Every structure is written in structure tokens, then in C-alpha cells.
Amino acid sequence: MPVKKDPSGRRSVEAEVEVPGSPEQVWDAIATGPGISSWFVPSQVEEGVGGTVKAQFGIGDSVSKITEWNPPHKFVATSQDLGENAAAVATEWIVEARDGGTCVVRVVHSWFADTDQWDKDFEGHEHGWREFFRILRFYLTHFRGQHGSLLQVIPMLPEPKDTAWAALMGAIGLPLSPKVGQRIASSKGAPSFSGIVEHVGESAYPESLFVRLDEPAPGLAHLFAMAMGGSVFLIVRLYLFGEKPAATVAREEPAWKAHLASLAETVKDGKMQK
Incomplete structure (x- = not known):
């Protein structure tokens, strides 16, 4: 552009x-x-x-x-x-x-x-x-004609971006290199998340993932990492539809915030902690 x-x-x-x-x-x-x-x-x-x-x-x-x-x-x-x-x-x-x-x-x-x-x-x-x-x-x-609700959580980690992205995927329990068409789901203890991979990040921007959701509701998830000012913003956006999407967001959002609140503990000095 x-x-x-x-x-x-x-x-x-x-x-x-x-x-x-x-x-x-x-x-x-x-x-x-x-x-x-x-x-x-x-x-x-x-x-x-x-x-x-x-x-x-x-x-x-x-x-x-x-x-x-x-x-x-x-x-x-x-x-x-x-x-x-x-x-x-x-x-x-x-x-x-x-x-x-x-x-x-x-x-x-x-x-x-x-x-x-x-x-x-x-x-x-x-x-x-x-x-x-x-x-x-x-x-x-x-979902044309429907109005959904957005669940958005944005934890922040230090650079490098690829390490921060790996920490996010690990925290949710998602594969680091998923394939288009692959069904993926969150691991035990993580918030409800499952669906089919629609798109993965291109070579210039690999830290990006689109998933067509069936849980916690029909919709689309967009997860990506954005480096800015020495930090990495890990954006988790779930566009939810179905019956009473606002109520679904109200129910699920606290679990996402709580689960990702300790994400920074998994990374120290730019490296994953064991």
C-alpha cells in the first residue's frame, strides 16, 4: 500500500x-x-x-x-x-x-x-x-446481518516477538505451527477454545492465526503478536455469535484474563522458562 x-x-x-x-x-x-x-x-x-x-x-x-x-x-x-x-x-x-x-x-x-x-x-x-x-x-x-460480541484480551510480554508468541500458544495449548484445515483446541485448564484453522501467518508476519470457532460459541478467533516500543502485545480476539453472544463474552472473558495474567512468568530475559 x-x-x-x-x-x-x-x-x-x-x-x-x-x-x-x-x-x-x-x-x-x-x-x-x-x-x-x-x-x-x-x-x-x-x-x-x-x-x-x-x-x-x-x-x-x-x-x-x-x-x-x-x-x-x-x-x-x-x-x-x-x-x-x-x-x-x-x-x-x-x-x-x-x-x-x-x-x-x-x-x-x-x-x-x-x-x-x-x-x-x-x-x-x-x-x-x-x-x-x-x-x-x-x-x-x-454471519451477515448478525451482530456479535468481541472477547478481547491483550497481555504484554518483552521482546522478542517469536518467544512471546510461543508463550501465548503454549499457555492456551495450541500448536506452534498449525496447518490450514487442522482442528485445534485448548488444553485442559485453559479457557474453552476449539475450531478449524482458517489461515496462518505469512512468512513476513508469522505470528498470526485465524480459527473458525465452534467453542466457546460459533465465530472467529484472531490471535496475533505486535511488537511496539520494546514490548510485544499479544492480541487475542474472539468474535462470537450464536445465541446471546454478549452473555457468552461475559461468562468467558474473566477466565481468559485470569489464565493469561500469569503469562509473563513463562518468559524471562527473552527466553522461555521451563
Whole structure:
């Protein structure tokens, strides 16, 4: 997702994905709080121009103001995610209908700058959007029209990332190198977790795993590791559906938090402890 530079000083990056569903169904998924929360992160949306979008990533919130609202085709929201003294970032969400009952969803980030200071950060968004778009496609394929609940736990360990990832997999009881199509399940004493592996991390980002869940409820799990500032954030996200997903999250989340609270004890000086 290379940065495009205009003579005016405008810079932009974009990503897109083709997903099943009508424009109205896709709009519900990308432009309403319950819809966004079902595949992205917990979010609240005050719909319409002048409203706000608040996305809770677990390691910080992003708040933006809606400047354009044209359902079910496009909305634009502007934020100060680069900092109060930096350029504002406009994010466009565009939905284009295609033949065969699908739509293309396009996200465009744009900002004005006369330096390359933030270019690498935005170029790095490509991997993040690729991961989230995979979840969006899964959601619209299997749970379209449903609003699920997210179970999110984010323990933190010191670098290196591969050691921290191995600690997480070991704590849950999951294989370190699972195969697509393999059925996996948590070990005895770990929180309820079982399903079929849908996708594993690519060579550039190996610490990532997608699982189509049947326990603790129908849904999708996305587990990945992200290094930042000398630490590794281990993100565990379970997008749960089925009957009363919010109640399932309320029941299961304390067990996940308690089980992973002692994860740091398994790693010392970047090495696994026996």
C-alpha cells in the first residue's frame, strides 16, 4: 500500500476487498457501531455529518469526526491520530456494488504533509487492513446481518516477538505451527477454545492465526503478536455469535484474563522458562 503524493501536498494510501452482500448489508457492517464491532474492534458510531466514530483498540482509542455521510455508499471521518500538532487524517469508506451479489469495500487514508515523516506508518497499514478485511469477508460470508460480541484480551510480554508468541500458544495449548484445515483446541485448564484453522501467518508476519470457532460459541478467533516500543502485545480476539453472544463474552472473558495474567512468568530475559 504505497503512499501516493499529489503536487498539492496531499498524501494517501488505500486498501480494498471484495465481500459478499448487498450495499445495504455491507454498510451495516462498516458504518454502524454494532456492525463494526462484529469484525473490527469495539466501536461506537454517531451516524451522520457531525457525528463521531470511536474505535477501541485495547491499547488506545481512535476518535474521528464524520464530515461526509452518504449511505450506503460512502462516509468520511477525520481524526488527529498523528497527534494534536500534526496533520489531520481523513479516512474514506467506500462501498461499490458488483455483479453477483458482492461489493468492493475501499478504505482511503489521506493527509497533507510536506515531509515523509508518517509515510512508513501508513504503508504499514497494508498488513493490518489485510488482516481485518479477512475478518470482514468471513463475517459477511457466515454471519451477515448478525451482530456479535468481541472477547478481547491483550497481555504484554518483552521482546522478542517469536518467544512471546510461543508463550501465548503454549499457555492456551495450541500448536506452534498449525496447518490450514487442522482442528485445534485448548488444553485442559485453559479457557474453552476449539475450531478449524482458517489461515496462518505469512512468512513476513508469522505470528498470526485465524480459527473458525465452534467453542466457546460459533465465530472467529484472531490471535496475533505486535511488537511496539520494546514490548510485544499479544492480541487475542474472539468474535462470537450464536445465541446471546454478549452473555457468552461475559461468562468467558474473566477466565481468559485470569489464565493469561500469569503469562509473563513463562518468559524471562527473552527466553522461555521451563
